[in-house]
Amino acid sequence: xxxxxxxxxxxxxxxxxxxxxxxxxxxxxxxxxxxxxxxxxxxxxxxxxxxxxxxxxxxxxxxxxxxxxxxxxxxxxxxxxxxxxxxxxxxxxxxxxxxxxxxxxxxxxxxxxxxxxxxxxxxxxxxxxxxxxxxxxxxxxxxxxxxxxxxxxxxxxxxxxxxxxxxxxxxxxxxxxxxxxxxxxxxxxxxxxxxxxxxxxxxxxxxxxxxxxxxxxxxxxxxxxxxxxxxxxxxxxxxxxxxxxxxxxxxxxxxxxxxxxxxxxxxxxxxxxxxxxxxxxxxxxxxxxxxxxxxxxxxxxxxxxxxxxxxxxxxxxxxxxxxxxxxxxxxxxxxxxxxxxxxxxxxxxxxxxxxxxxxxxxxxxxxxxxx
Ligand code: HEC
Ligand code: HEC
Numbered sequence: 001x002x003x004x005x006x007x008x009x010x011x012x013x014x015x016x017x018x019x020x021x022x023x024x025x026x027x028x029x030x031x032x033x034x035x036x037x038x039x040x041x042x043x044x045x046x047x048x049x050x051x052x053x054x055x056x057x058x059x060x061x062x063x064x065x066x067x068x069x070x071x072x073x074x075x076x077x078x079x080x081x082x083x084x085x086x087x088x089x090x091x092x093x094x095x096x097x098x099x100x101x102x103x104x105x106x107x108x109x110x111x112x113x114x115x116x117x118x119x120x121x122x123x124x125x126x127x128x129x130x131x132x133x134x135x136x137x138x139x140x141x142x143x144x145x146x147x148x149x150x151x152x153x154x155x156x157x158x159x160x161x162x163x164x165x166x167x168x169x170x171x172x173x174x175x176x177x178x179x180x181x182x183x184x185x186x187x188x189x190x191x192x193x194x195x196x197x198x199x200x201x202x203x204x205x206x207x208x209x210x211x212x213x214x215x216x217x218x219x220x221x222x223x224x225x226x227x228x229x230x231x232x233x234x235x236x237x238x239x240x241x242x243x244x245x246x247x248x249x250x251x252x253x254x255x256x257x258x259x260x261x262x263x264x265x266x267x268x269x270x271x272x273x274x275x276x277x278x279x280x281x282x283x284x285x286x287x288x289x290x291x292x293x294x295x296x297x298x299x300x301x302x303x304x305x306x307x308x309x310x311x312x313x314x315x316x317x318x319x320x321x322x323x324x325x326x327x328x329x330x331x332x333x334x335x336x337x338x339x340x341x342x343x344x345x346x347x348x349x350x351x352x353x354x355x356x357x358x359x360x361x362x363x364x365x366x367x368x369x370x371x
Contacts, residue, residue, distance in 0.1 A: 022089070022096060025089070026093035026096050026098070029090055029093060030098060032080065032081040033094070033098070036048070036049055036077065036354070036355070037049055037050070037051075037052050040103060043151075043152050044347045044351055045152050045347060046154050046347070046352070047159075048351055050151060050152060051103075051152055051155075053098055053102070053103050054098075054104075055146060056139065056141065056147070057099040058095075058141070060098055061095045062144075064083055064091055065091070067083065073168075075362075076355070076362060079362055104198075104199045110198060111198035113192045113196075116153075116190075118189070118193050118196055120186075120189040120193075121186075121192050121193025121194070122193045124182075125137075125190060133146075133148050136197060137194055138150075138197075148194045149194055149197030151194065156191045157188060157191040160187040160190065161184075164179040164187075237331065238330065239330055239331075239332050239361070240327050241327065241328045241361050241365040242328075242365065243325075243327070243328065243365050243367070247365070247366070249286055249288070249326065252328070252364040253288075253318070253364070255364050256360050259363035260360050263356050264294060265314075265357075266294065266295070267290060268293045269290075271289045273288060273289065274286050275288070285321070285324075287318070287320070288317070289317045291313040291314070292314045292315075293312060293314065297349050297352075300346065300349050301346060301350070305346075311331065311333070314333075314357050315330060316357065316361055316364070317329050333350060333353065333354040333357070
């Protein structure tokens with residue numbers, strides 16, 4: 001009897017549509033993106049956190065692969081999200097999940113721009129961009145052109161500058177010179193105009209396309225804030241990186257301290273817990289805790305809200321697991337960033353500190369302070 005039940009259960013597992021599992025996998029994988037892009041893929045103002053929710057699935061996949069292959073350069077993202085270990089399925093799942101997130105109904109995620117001349121930007125857009133990015137700004141699949149509406153203006157501005165300075169290839173065409181003749185003010189005006197297109201999408205635009213293998217949009221589609229990621233797993237509250245093979249605790253420490261100094265983070269304390277206990281003949285796996293702080297950032301955060309002081313100073317622990325493997329870990333500041341709607345200047349600071357701490361961890365994990 002038991003055998004029959006097991007057999008039936010296995011059959012069921014095999015014959016269940018793998019569809020829903022894929023989005024579940026996507027949601028799971030998104031936890032490693034949430035650190036920088038926000039729990040809902042909403043991004044933040046500032047150039048370091050583009051919005052990725054609601055982007056077309058194909059574009060998200062292409063972008064991730066572009067970073068892995070070095071066509072777009074942001075090694076910290078590849079490393080932190082472990083993109084090199086993604087299977088095709090993983091790329092597909094996380095992109096499908098993110099592309100199914102619709103933030104348009106939630107006013108708190110509205111894009112705003114406080115700078116630039118919207119009318120000037122509109123003129124340029126109408127003449128030079130709409131052919132590929134569409135008149136509503138939501139992109140054209142036939143041109144592989146992504147939506148620009150709904151994206152954070154600072155990221156758009158920085159990206160256009162990157163195109164102009166040939167740091168990134170625009171329109172998948174190395175010869176593209178769309179941006180070479182514009183002035184800085186044009187980029188500012190374009191970004192200002194694009195910010196006004198947020199939430200005006202035409203439903204036939206491709207940003208609305210359902211993931212191709214999703215069960216149905218009604219079931220899975222327009223996820224709203226309250227259904228999204230909850231902290232259910234203690235591991236989700238931390239970010240971890242294993243030390244690369246051959247990197248000793250001393251090497252990792254040296255690299256972290258060098259990196260911290262380079263980017264203006266002060267090491268304010270270090271507790272060598274296992275070493276301390278060893279002197280009393282108590283053994284335990286390696287554990288040491290580093291504390292970093294940038295006084296000016298601390299000032300800004302605390303003046304915005306004293307609750308942030310409880311997160312300070314930022315900690316990175318170096319810890320050995322039961323298999324003797326060494327890890328660097330820190331609190332996932334994303335929870336803090338998403339904990340409430342912060343004023344822009346504080347979100348930017350929180351994201352920057354988050355990135356700096358990740359930089360320090362990445363240096364430690366690699367055992368060298370330059371990548
Ligand atoms: C360490 C922070 C970090 C992590 C973790 C991270 N990203 Fe990113 N991501 C960035 C930054 C910063 C950029 C913009 C870089 C640039 O200017 O090209 C970016 C860009 C992107 C883009 C391109 C956006 C666009 O509009 O072209 C996509 C798509 C993306 N990330 C997806 C992901 C996914 C999916 C994950 C998780 C599997 C992830 N990222 C994890 C920081 C991160
Ligand atoms: C010939 C078609 C074409 C034209 C014209 C065009 N674009 Fe693009 N654009 C693209 C494509 C394709 C991509 C995606 C490239 C990639 O996958 O990296 C893109 C990407 C971008 C991005 C990056 C989006 C992101 O999320 O990272 C920005 C910003 C952008 N274009 C702005 C503009 C502006 C502003 C204009 C007009 C001045 C313009 N484009 C004109 C095809 C075009």
